[in-house]
Amino acid sequence: QVQLQESGPGLVKPSETLSLTCSVSGGSMTNYFWSWIRQPPGKGLEWIGYIYYGGSTTYNPSLKSRIAMSVDTSKNQFSLELRSVTAADTAVYYCARVGATKGGAFDIWGHGTMFTVSS
Amino acid sequence: QSVLTQPPSVSGAPGQSVTISCTGSSTNIGAGYDVHWYQQLPGSAPKLLIYSTSNRPTGVPDRFSGSKSGTSASLAITGLQAEDEADYYCQSPDSSLSGSKVFGTGTRVTVL
Numbered sequence: 001q002v003q004l005q006e007s008g009p010g011l012v013k014p015s016e017t018l019s020l021t022c023s024v025s026g027g028s029m030t031n032y033f034w035s036w037i038r039q040p041p042g043k044g045l046e047w048i049g050y051i052y053y054g055g056s057t058t059y060n061p062s063l064k065s066r067i068a069m070s071v072d073t074s075k076n077q078f079s080l081e082l083r084s085v086t087a088a089d090t091a092v093y094y095c096a097r098v099g100a101t102k103g104g105a106f107d108i109w110g111h112g113t114m115f116t117v118s119s
Numbered sequence: 120q121s122v123l124t125q126p127p128s129v130s131g132a133p134g135q136s137v138t139i140s141c142t143g144s145s146t147n148i149g150a151g152y153d154v155h156w157y158q159q160l161p162g163s164a165p166k167l168l169i170y171s172t173s174n175r176p177t178g179v180p181d182r183f184s185g186s187k188s189g190t191s192a193s194l195a196i197t198g199l200q201a202e203d204e205a206d207y208y209c210q211s212p213d214s215s216l217s218g219s220k221v222f223g224t225g226t227r228v229t230v231l
Contacts, residue, residue: 035220044121044224044225045157045165047219058217094165102167102174102176103153104155104220105155105170106155106157106210107170111164112164
């Protein structure tokens, strides 16, 4: 069974950069898109972007100027950087796989990691 | 930012049926894009419930079904059970947002 696990600091100061990593276990990253999704406390889901195993990316236009995604297939990991964070970026961040045989749905999710922006 | 609108809440007694609507537009559901549904139990990560409008992943009970018509999609839950109490989200790509994947506003299902 493919499993995903997010890791990163739980707290970052305003204007700093958030860096998160998602580790993929139990399967290969090849031929899949990998995504980040976030959920502010008590609110709904927001898609952040996705990266193909080969490195090409597509980002949410509302976040595009502040984010960068990367992938390291040798380590079975992909990462998210979110620059110039504010309190509005406080959320649970999930990594997810885009299902190749599931019409583009997010078929496997990590447990999520809470990220807080505070001075 | 969500362009997919869902009712904030629906409720039903055990054994009853409920339906959750997901209203979009000509740039997402109405454009023929696939619609997917996710279930988020309290304190847990979302889980894929329905993909490509009406398909269930392995392990999802057939009490859950999906459909689509025009610019809207629906998720139906029949034989409601206490364990179905959760938040449900629809999701689809949107061509007006450079192909971004958008989620619905979410619906809380309460089992009375």
